[in-house]
Amino acid sequence: xxxxxxxxxxxxxxxxxxxxxxxxxxxxxxxxxxxxxxxxxxxxxxxxxxxxxxxxxxxxxxxxxxxxxxxxxxxxxxxxxxxxxxxxxxxxxxxxxxxxxxxxxxxxxxxxxxxxxxxxxxxxxxxxxxxxxxxxxxxxxxxxxxxxxxxxxxxxxxxxxxxxxxxxxxxxxxxxxxxxxxxxxxxxxxxxxxxxxxxxxxxxxxxxxxxxxxxxxxxxxxxxxxxxxxxxxxxxxxxxxxxxxxxxxxxxxxxxxxxxxxxxxxxxxxxxxxxxxxxxxxxxxxxxxxxxxxxxxxxxxxxxxxxxxxxxxxxxxxxxxxxxxxxxxxxxxxxxxxxxxxxxxxxxxxxxxxxxxxxxxxxxxxxxxxxxxxxxxxxxxxxxxxxxxxxxxxxxxxxxxxxxxxxxxxxxxxxxxxxxxxxxxxxxxxxxxxxxxxxxxxxxxxxxxxxxxxxxxxxxxxxxxxxxxxxxxxxxxxxxxxxxxxxxxxxxxxxxxxxxxxxxxxxxxxxxxxxxxxx
Ligand code: ZN
Numbered sequence: 001x002x003x004x005x006x007x008x009x010x011x012x013x014x015x016x017x018x019x020x021x022x023x024x025x026x027x028x029x030x031x032x033x034x035x036x037x038x039x040x041x042x043x044x045x046x047x048x049x050x051x052x053x054x055x056x057x058x059x060x061x062x063x064x065x066x067x068x069x070x071x072x073x074x075x076x077x078x079x080x081x082x083x084x085x086x087x088x089x090x091x092x093x094x095x096x097x098x099x100x101x102x103x104x105x106x107x108x109x110x111x112x113x114x115x116x117x118x119x120x121x122x123x124x125x126x127x128x129x130x131x132x133x134x135x136x137x138x139x140x141x142x143x144x145x146x147x148x149x150x151x152x153x154x155x156x157x158x159x160x161x162x163x164x165x166x167x168x169x170x171x172x173x174x175x176x177x178x179x180x181x182x183x184x185x186x187x188x189x190x191x192x193x194x195x196x197x198x199x200x201x202x203x204x205x206x207x208x209x210x211x212x213x214x215x216x217x218x219x220x221x222x223x224x225x226x227x228x229x230x231x232x233x234x235x236x237x238x239x240x241x242x243x244x245x246x247x248x249x250x251x252x253x254x255x256x257x258x259x260x261x262x263x264x265x266x267x268x269x270x271x272x273x274x275x276x277x278x279x280x281x282x283x284x285x286x287x288x289x290x291x292x293x294x295x296x297x298x299x300x301x302x303x304x305x306x307x308x309x310x311x312x313x314x315x316x317x318x319x320x321x322x323x324x325x326x327x328x329x330x331x332x333x334x335x336x337x338x339x340x341x342x343x344x345x346x347x348x349x350x351x352x353x354x355x356x357x358x359x360x361x362x363x364x365x366x367x368x369x370x371x372x373x374x375x376x377x378x379x380x381x382x383x384x385x386x387x388x389x390x391x392x393x394x395x396x397x398x399x400x401x402x403x404x405x406x407x408x409x410x411x412x413x414x415x416x417x418x419x420x421x422x423x424x425x426x427x428x429x430x431x432x433x434x435x436x437x438x439x440x441x442x443x444x445x446x447x448x449x450x451x452x453x454x455x456x457x458x459x460x461x462x463x464x465x466x467x468x469x470x471x472x473x474x475x476x477x478x479x480x481x482x483x484x485x486x487x488x489x490x491x492x493x494x495x496x497x498x499x500x501x502x503x504x505x506x507x508x509x510x511x512x513x514x515x516x517x518x519x
Contacts, residue, residue, distance in 0.1 A: 001065050001074060001082060006312040006504035010304050011268035011512035013223040020161045021196045025221055025268065027156035028169075028198045029513060032219035032271035034149035035200065038142045039217050039272035040070060042207060045094045046086075047071040068277065068508065075277030076505055078420045079209075092210030096126045100133070102210060108133045120364070122215040123179040123202055138202065139179045146176045149200075156198070165194045172200060185286040189261070189295040197222045197265045199300060203285060204273055205363075206371055206422055212363065218273035220283075222265030225303060229264045232301065232340055236260045238394065239296075242385050243348045249461070250468040260296045260347060262340065266304040269511050278417045278506045281306045284343040289351045289361055299343040306336055308507045309413075316503040318409040321496050323443065323450035326405045334402035337395070338382060338410065345381030346374065350472040365474030371422035372487075373479050376429055377467040383407050384464045387457060404451045408440060412496065416505045419489065429486040431493065434459050442492050447499065 014025065040048050050072060054063040065082065066072060072086040073079040079089040090098045096105065105126070109116050118124055118135040125136045139146060150173035157169035168191050171184035181201060188199070202215035239260045274280055282301045291297070310332050318330040350362050363370050386403040389395045414427040434440040439459030441450050470479045489497070 001076075002061075002068065002508075004076065004505040005068065005508035006308075006506075007510055008308040008312065008507045009512065010308065010509045011266070013266040013304070014268050014512055016223060017195060020159055023159035024156045024165070024169075024196045024198075025513070027152045027159060028196070028200070028219070028221045029269050029271075031149040031152035031156065031200060032221060032269060034145045034152065035217040035219055036271035036275070038138075038145045039276070041142070042094055042214075042216050043276070044071045044073065044089065045098055047094075050083075050086075070276040075421070076416065076418050078418050090210075092126075092214075093207045093216075094125075095208050095214035096210060097128050097133075100126065100128075105133070105211070120211075120213050121179075122205070122213065123181075124214075137179050139177055150174070150176045153200070160196075162191075162194045162196075164191045165196065165198070169198065175201065181286070182288060182290060185288055185291045186295060188286065189291065189298055192261075195224050195226075197224050197263060197300065199283070199285065203283075203287060205287075207273060209368065212368055212370055215287075216273035218275070219269075219271045220265075220267060220274055220280075220300070220302075221269040222267045222300070222302065225264040225266060228301075228303060229262060232262045232264060235340065235344065235389065235394070236262055238389065238392070239344060239348070242344065242388070245385075245388060246349050246381065246464075246468055249465040250472055260299065260344065262299045262301065264301045264303050267302045267509070267511075269513055270509075279305055279309070279509060281309060282339045282343045284346040292347065292351055297347040299340065299347075301336070301340055301343070303336070305507070305509070306339060307332065308509075310335055312504050312507055313413055314406075314409055317412050317500055318405075320500050320503070321412055321447075321449055322405065322409060323446070323448045326401075326408065326450045329401040329405035330409050331402045331406060334399060334406040335410065337386060337399070338403065338407055341382030341385050341389075342378045343382075345378040345385065348381065349377060349468055350474075353472060353474045360474065362471045362474055366471070366476055366479050369476065369479040369483055372425040372429070372483055373467060373470055375422045375426035377464075377471060379407075379426060379430055380460060380464045380467060383460050387460070401451075401453070404453070404456055408449060408451055412500065413505075415489070415493070416497065416500075419487075425483070425487050428489055428493070429483055430463065432486040432488075432490065433463050435490075436486075437462065444492070447492070447495060449496070 051066050054066055069075050072081050072083040073089045074082045109119055123138040125141050127134055127136055153169045153173040157166040160166040168187040171187040175181045175184040198221055200219040202217050205212045205215055207216040208214040284297050284299045314335060318327055352359055352361055353365060366373055390397060390400050411427045411431045414423050417424045419425060419428060437459040439452055439456035441452050470482060
């Protein structure tokens with residue numbers, strides 16, 4: 001399993017920081033570590049004991065594997081146990097009692113409607129108390145770790161010479177202790193002219209595969225690349241037009257806030273959910289729909305991470321799986337732009353929807369289907385906008401072929417992240433759909449894939465429209481049956497994946513800062 005991850009050295013950019021910023025980094029890392037300790041408790045009820053047992057037994061190899069996956073479940077293989085004597089992973093990780101079923105949870109809420117909000121909260125654990133189910137807020141369940149993290153964030157704020165960053169770090173410290181993240185999410189949106197970038201808190205809900213309600217803690221600490229940030233900011237000017245474009249594909253009522261700052265960073269440390277298994281190349285946060293409406297979202301692009309993945313994984317995959325005519329068009333720039341547009345696309349489209357006279361969110365309406373539908377929407381919406389930016393003359397026409405061929409190579413990279421995982425599943429759906437329509441071709445003789453440029457544009461538009469419709473309708477059954485129709489790997493896909501088995505699936509960062517500070 002360890003061989004699937006190419007070790008890379010990251011984070012030398014820390015050398016460009018002045019003494020004050022280094023102090024900010026040191027404290028931010030300490031806060032990140034406290035949240036990392038919580039994430040261990042969130043992934044599986046037995047994870048901490050297992051890790052400590054392996055460390056005590058000096059079982060280095062197994063310990064490395066468990067550290068990489070944050071538990072005994074292979075994140076590349078649908079969370080199958082890779083150690084003996086380990087139970088099947090509970091779908092709800094450790095957010096719910098190990099033996100609680102979906103039906104039991106839903107029955108409890110039907111019988112106790114007053115508990116709904118606390119039970120569906122992003123930041124609560126569900127536990128048993130005798131024969132009752134009870135919700136415990138994170139601030140209580142993880143009081144010690146959160147206290148340490150808050151202290152470290154305040155120390156980072158004191159060290160910072162950037163007022164907007166200090167404001168965020170202080171607000172975030174408060175949020176960790178109160179589970180109220182709205183104000184600090186706004187403060188995060190307002191951070192500017194910073195050279196150190198800190199993103200910390202409970203964010204993504206992928207770890208909760210039972211309902212997708214519960215957020216996992218994570219942290220990213222990076223050094224801002226001001227020049228690249230300014231370059232990419234150009235695209236953000238078109239965000240409003242992009243939203244109109246999507247609304248034209250499928251009318252939906254509510255538009256999100258248009259502001260969309262983009263920051264390019266070089267990662268110097270990550271922790272918790274961000275560090276488990278496959279590394280994040282970019283993120284679009286916060287997830288709170290109220291913040292989307294008030295301020296939009298901020299995209300953070302991790303350039304050194306993207307570059308390492310492109311070199312270690314994307315290029316070797318393309319060399320073996322793409323037709324020779326397409327091969328030369330796989331470029332880092334097109335790949336990086338696709339990643340950015342994927343993130344921009346996350347912040348567009350339906351968010352709140354009207355449903356039987358009441359308002360809900362797409363996330364809640366589509367439940368366990370939401371994550372994969374939303375990832376597919378972000379992928380395909382992003383590719384759709386790549387073409388649109390070329391049509392507008394914002395990007396040169398010479399970008400057209402690289403946009404699609406780099407995207408094609410990306411399918412195989414993502415599917416290898418796990419087939420039921422949101423991104424992997426979304427990519428199988430997209431590839432199957434585009435192949436069915438003819439935009440992507442598979443040569444049975446060579447086993448290689450290529451883009452059919454006479455078809456791909458229309459097919460991408462059709463799929464974008466379909467995915468937006470699924471979100472705007474908020475029809476759980478419709479989303480489930482569409483995704484299940486396309487989410488099975490074909491024999492050709494299986495054969496292709498087998499031919500690249502020895503290519504690294506992803507990278508394993510060895511951060512420069514960890515040479516001096518122990519994890
Ligand atoms: Zn995404």
